Amino acid sequence: MRQLRGFTVVELVAVIVITGLIAAIAAPRFIGRDAFDARGAYGTLTSALRYAQKTAIAQRTNVFVNVNLGTRTICLGYTSNCNVAVLDPATQTAYIKILPNNIALNTATPTIGFDGLGRPIPNATATFQIQNTVVPAEPARTITVEAETGYVR
Template identity: 35%
Template sequence: MVEQRGFTIVELIMVIVILGIISAVALPRFFDRKTFDERFYFEDVLSSVRYAQKLAVASGCLVNVTVNDGGYALAYGAGACSGVQIKDPSDKSYPIEPPANVAVQGEMDIEFNSLGCIAGNPSANCSSGNNTVTVGNFSFRVHAATGFIEVMQ
């Protein structure tokens, strides 16, 4: 007796229909560049803020972070390090501007001190409040008193 193996025509057609539905719904999301640009720029800004905080703790110098719709930048604040230029780890020059289709909402102009918190007045103390920036659909907040950087969804 000969056994026949394979798929029926109905099974093949159903697989093709399901693949067609998935490609019609899912593929446009993969090719929307704006979503990728927003996420990548958000991650750049977030990692730079974290880098600034770590640099302030490691160097003992004030590190200023500016984020707005024109881009983001890091610079040393007043004090012993004030004349030294901070280099971006990817060797880009500050300020780093957002891609053309990415909107940045909210402004941040903070200064981390050697404790890792946002410098108050005098700069050795920590200030209070929160600083929030939104890049596209992604947001993060820096808690001034602790320096905790919280990513919000």
């Protein structure tokens, strides 16, 4: 007698059930962007603060970060109101970044500057808190600019 090779119906059903479970659990994490927007906003604001500090040190001048809480816009400039803009190294245009709509941004210091030594202006600790408004289970992310040193963490 000949022995047939292949999969049994039970094995095929088990594979289909496991694939379905993985798709039901993992797919929403990859399809929905809402959970990643707060992380992206955190990275964008952190990099803008660090770029402003490094530019101030490199050019030995004051560079300001202006965060508009209403429009969630970040701009870098040589004046506190961004009239004279710092250039974005990627686009060679004014450094302006817009954060996603589904995040809440809170800070007591919407405008912070860095002097030629990298120290913050005003010389005080500044904190920025980013919260996802669509996915409340996401933890709030906090960015701190240290007084005296201007260290961004």
